[in-house]
Structures are given as C-alpha cells and as structure tokens.
Amino acid sequence: xxxxxxxxxxxxxxxxxxxxxxxxYHPGAITAQIDRDxxxxxxxxxxSFDRATKLALIxxxxxxxxxxxxxxxxERADAGVYCGIGLGGxxxxxxxxxxxxxxxxxxxxxxxxxxxxxPLTVTNTMPNAAASWISIFNGLxxxxxxxxxxxxSSAVAVGEAYRAIRHGYAETAVVVGTEAMLAAGxxxxxxxxxxxxxxxxxxxxxxxRPFSRDRRGFVLGEGxxxxxxxxxxxxxRRGRIAYARxxxxxxxxxxxxxxxxxxxxxxxxxxxALKESGLAPERIGYINAHGTATQAGDLSETIAIKQVFGDHxxxxxxxxxxxxxxxxxxxxxxxxxxxxxxxxxQQVVPPTAYLREADPALDLDYLADGAxxxxxxxxxxxxxxxxGGTNVSLIATRLEDEST
Amino acid sequence: MSDEIGTIINALIATHAGVPVETxxxxxxxxxxxxxxxLGVIELMFDIEEKYDVHIEDPMQLKDLNIGQLHTLVAxxxxxxxxxxxxxVEPAVSVDVxxx
Numbered sequence: 001x002x003x004x005x006x007x008x009x010x011x012x013x014x015x016x017x018x019x020x021x022x023x024x025y026h027p028g029a030i031t032a033q034i035d036r037d038x039x040x041x042x043x044x045x046x047x048s049f050d051r052a053t054k055l056a057l058i059x060x061x062x063x064x065x066x067x068x069x070x071x072x073x074x075e076r077a078d079a080g081v082y083c084g085i086g087l088g089g090x091x092x093x094x095x096x097x098x099x100x101x102x103x104x105x106x107x108x109x110x111x112x113x114x115x116x117x118x119p120l121t122v123t124n125t126m127p128n129a130a131a132s133w134i135s136i137f138n139g140l141x142x143x144x145x146x147x148x149x150x151x152x153s154s155a156v157a158v159g160e161a162y163r164a165i166r167h168g169y170a171e172t173a174v175v176v177g178t179e180a181m182l183a184a185g186x187x188x189x190x191x192x193x194x195x196x197x198x199x200x201x202x203x204x205x206x207x208x209r210p211f212s213r214d215r216r217g218f219v220l221g222e223g224x225x226x227x228x229x230x231x232x233x234x235x236x237r238r239g240r241i242a243y244a245r246x247x248x249x250x251x252x253x254x255x256x257x258x259x260x261x262x263x264x265x266x267x268x269x270x271x272x273a274l275k276e277s278g279l280a281p282e283r284i285g286y287i288n289a290h291g292t293a294t295q296a297g298d299l300s301e302t303i304a305i306k307q308v309f310g311d312h313x314x315x316x317x318x319x320x321x322x323x324x325x326x327x328x329x330x331x332x333x334x335x336x337x338x339x340x341x342x343x344x345x346q347q348v349v350p351p352t353a354y355l356r357e358a359d360p361a362l363d364l365d366y367l368a369d370g371a372x373x374x375x376x377x378x379x380x381x382x383x384x385x386x387x388g389g390t391n392v393s394l395i396a397t398r399l400e401d402e403s404t
Numbered sequence: 405m406s407d408e409i410g411t412i413i414n415a416l417i418a419t420h421a422g423v424p425v426e427t428x429x430x431x432x433x434x435x436x437x438x439x440x441x442x443l444g445v446i447e448l449m450f451d452i453e454e455k456y457d458v459h460i461e462d463p464m465q466l467k468d469l470n471i472g473q474l475h476t477l478v479a480x481x482x483x484x485x486x487x488x489x490x491x492x493v494e495p496a497v498s499v500d501v502x503x504x
Contacts (some may be wrong), residue, residue, distance in 0.1 A: 113453075115453065119446040119450045243454070
C-alpha cells in the first residue's frame with residue numbers, strides 16, 4: 001500500500017501496452033496489469049487458485065502483517081472476512097471455456113474426455129473463494145461475506161464490515177477488494193462497451209485522464225487491496241494505534257440506468273456518509289473521487305460534490321488516482337479508500353496524474369499540479385460508483401484529532 | 405515402464421503433496437499416506453492425464469495405490485492407447501457455437 005501510495009504521489013502511472021495475449025485480438029490494447037507471474041510470492045498450495053484469489057491472499061497477508069492483528073482462540077469466532085469482487089473467477093472461466101472449445105467441443109457432435117477441464121474450476125470460480133481462503137488460512141471464523149457490486153464491490157465490503165462491527169456481529173474484519181479480469185474474453189467485453197480510453201500516442205502511461213478536457217474513458221487494471229478493521233474498544237484494550245477511524249458509510253441506488261451515473265444518487269450516498277460521521281462538510285479536506293475519466297462520470301460526480309458541499313466544494317482537494325492504477329473494478333473501493341487513509345496519515349494528498357487541462361465544465365480543484373501537503377487534514381472521503389447504479393461513499397478521520 | 409514416467413509422476417506427486425521428491429523413492433509408499441486431501445488427489449490426477457493424454461476412470465482408486473502401482477497404471481494406460489483418446493482440435497467457434 002505504501003509503495004502504491006508513493007507512486008500516486010509522484011504520479012507514476014502503471015498503465016502500459018497490454019500483454020500480447022490481449023493485443024493479438026486488439027492491437028491497441030492498454031491495461032494496468034500486474035506482472036504475469038508472481039508465483040514466488042505464493043506457497044505451492046495457492047498456485048492453482050484463480051488469479052483474483054492469489055492477489056487477494058497477498059494483499060490480505062500484507063495488511064494482516066502490517067496491522068499486527070492477533071486473535072485469541074475465542075476471538076476468532078468474531079473475526080470476519082469481507083470481500084469485494086466484480087467478476088469472480090474470471091481467468092478460471094476463461095480457461096474453462098478455452099479448454100472446452102479447444103479440447104472437447106466439436107461441431108459434428110463427436111466429443112472426447114469430459115474431464116479435460118481443471119478439477120478446481122468450481123472452487124476457483126466461486127466469487128467467495130478469496131474470502132474463504134483468507135478465512136481458512138487465518139482461522140477467521142466470523143462472518144465471511146462477498147459482495148459483487150461492480151465498481152463499488154469492495155467499498156460495499158468495507159461499509160458492510162463496518163456495520164457488522166458496529167452492530168456487534170464481528171469485532172475485527174479483514175476487508176479485501178480484488179479483481180483480475182485481464183483475460184481476452186472479459187477485456188474484449190469491456191472494449192465492446194466503448195468506454196475504455198485508447199492509448200495516448202505520446203505517453204501510454206498518460207492514457208487515462210480523469211477530469212481532463214480530453215478525457216477518453218478509463219483503463220482496465222487488476223489488483224487487490226486489503227484493510228483490517230477493529231473495534232475502537234478492542235484496539236484500545238490491546239494498546240494498538242489505528243491508521244484512522246472509519247467514521248461514515250453511505251450507500252444509495254440510482255434506480256435509473258444500468259450504466260449512466262446519476263448525480264442525485266451519488267449526492268445521497270455522500271450525504272449519508274457525512275451524516276453518519278457527524279462531521280460538518282467543511283471538515284472533509286480531500287476526496288479520492290471515483291473519477292473514471294468518462295465524460296458522464298466525472299461530470300456527474302462533480303455535480304454531486306457541489307450539491308452536497310456547497311461553498312466548501314471549491315476548497316476541497318479532489319483527485320482520481322485511477323489515472324495511475326487504472327480502474328481495478330472490484331478492488332477499487334479498498335484500494336482508493338486505502339490511498340485516502342494514507343493521505344490522511346501522511347498529511348499529503350495525491351494528484352490527478354496526467355491532468356493537463358481540466359474540462360471547463362468541471363470547476364473544482366482536481367490537484368492537477370502534483371501532490372499537495374495538507375497539514376491539519378483531519379477527514380477524507382472516498383467515492384465508488386458502480387454500474388447498476390449503486391453509490392458508496394466512505395469517510396475516515398484522524399484519531400489524533402479526537403483527544404482534544 | 406520407463407524410468408522417465410516414474411520420475412515425472414513422482415515430481416507431480418511431490419508438487420501436490422508438498423513434499424521433497426527424494427522422499428518418494430519407495431515404490432511401496434501408499435498415496436494415502438501422503439498429506440493430500442481429495443482436491444489434491446484430483447489435481448494430481450488431472451496433471452497426469454494432461455501430461456500423458458490418458459483418462460483415469462476412477463479418481464478414488466488412486467488413494468488405494470502405492471507409488472509403484474501408480475507408475476504401472478499410467479504406463480498401462482499409455483500402452484493401451486489412451487493417448488489417442490483425446491486429440492486437440494482447433495477451436496470450432498462458429499455460428500452454431502455462438503447460438504448455443
């Protein structure tokens with residue numbers, strides 16, 4: 001997370017030319033892809049899992065190690081795992097159908113050995129595979145939940161874990177967002193929607209330009225990010241210092257269109273999060289925007305922010321780090337909320353990388369000129385708005401400000 | 405049975421059982437004495453089928469075998485022509501497929 005945050009601060013993007021297995025179908029394909037092979041970071045038992053599960057396991061391991069969270073045996077029953085993923089088992093399904101059509105399917109009806117598909121296809125395709133393996137490997141026996149809410153999946157997972165903890169159904173939770181759908185099939189499906197940006201002819205890393213006058217859409221990425229939640233009471237009892245307090249969760253649905261954003265629905269989610277946090281809108285200093293760099297999306301979010309924050313909107317620092325890490329769909333919620341929390345912790349906010357000239361219709365401060373130091377920053381927000389019309393807004397506050 | 409088959413199969417067992425391949429030298433060692441759960445067994449079987457283009461009818465029989473017997477079983481399957489049972493075909497993606 002720290003490394004990712006540092007790259008966001010520097011505006012060093014991960015978007016590049018796609019691997020040849022995508023470019024052979026779409027020569028101009030660009031993605032924000034993790035190294036093809038990272039098996040050295042896995043134990044042998046994990047190597048036949050779906051790619052999204054592998055990424056989730058690595059992220060959860062890092063988060064747990066960083067948190068130092070330890071459970072007594074009796075506490076394990078109250079330890080949950082909350083996961084968000086857009087397309088469960090994407091690479092496993094790709095392999096399933098590739099094998100089916102290459103090895104089994106024949107037009108004339110003749111077929112072969114039906115067990116040519118991988119025997120772990122079922123357990124690898126289950127969207128809850130990542131949450132389950134994290135639960136199994138760490139002995140976490142509380143609620144194990146998986147949310148598939150498109151681009152808001154892991155933001156919902158954060159919020160629902162928070163509610164479960166607040167309402168006494170869990171005392172701690174590992175929350176992970178993960179996504180790995182840079183296989184030809186899913187990539188081409190996104191491409192067919194015509195919402196992805198073409199590669200920038202000067203600098204491919206600069207292909208996704210949220211809030212820019214010349215924005216062309218998002219760039220599909222992959223990855224995972226995990227957070228560890230714990231009740232304030234338990235943290236205090238254990239003498240542990242958290243990075244931040246999760247203090248507000250708002251969730252709403254547009255009920256209008258399957259893909260078009262609706263600023264009214266977005267504004268409601270933002271307002272709900274603010275109301276729950278008990279903060280005056282002026283307390284929010286930074287928003288990690290959903291900011292996908294689509295024409296409609298960036299405009300809608302800007303309208304929603306202005307509607308809720310009024311005069312304070314122009315003083316807010318807003319950025320979309322998707323310019324750097326791409327659109328990681330189900331992983332976006334935890335990744336971007338994590339980035340917002342790092343900004344809070346380090347009192348410095350990341351820019352919207354590659355933003356040279358803002359769209360005149362978008363008149364807020366999108367941090368075009370690089371990272372900005374914000375001493376005194378005490379509350380941050382992260383927005384995630386999904387296909388399907390689900391809107392989520394999360395707020396984190398600094399613990400240091402609570403003693404006064 | 406060639407030694408090569410034994411070597412390859414032992415390497416696959418070692419991978420799925422998570423043990424060093426040197427510990428598998430005894431042909432009398434039973435597969436169920438290794439710490440492989442049922443999913444590990446079917447993954448092992450899948451890898452053997454892939455490698456030799458054979459089809460093992462009953463996965464559960466593997467648990468009752470020792471390593472030497474598994475080598476023999478695979479050698480017999482190969483000799484009985486299992487290898488020709490599956491032939492790779494080009495993906496026949498046609499209108500028929502698209503409408504399935």
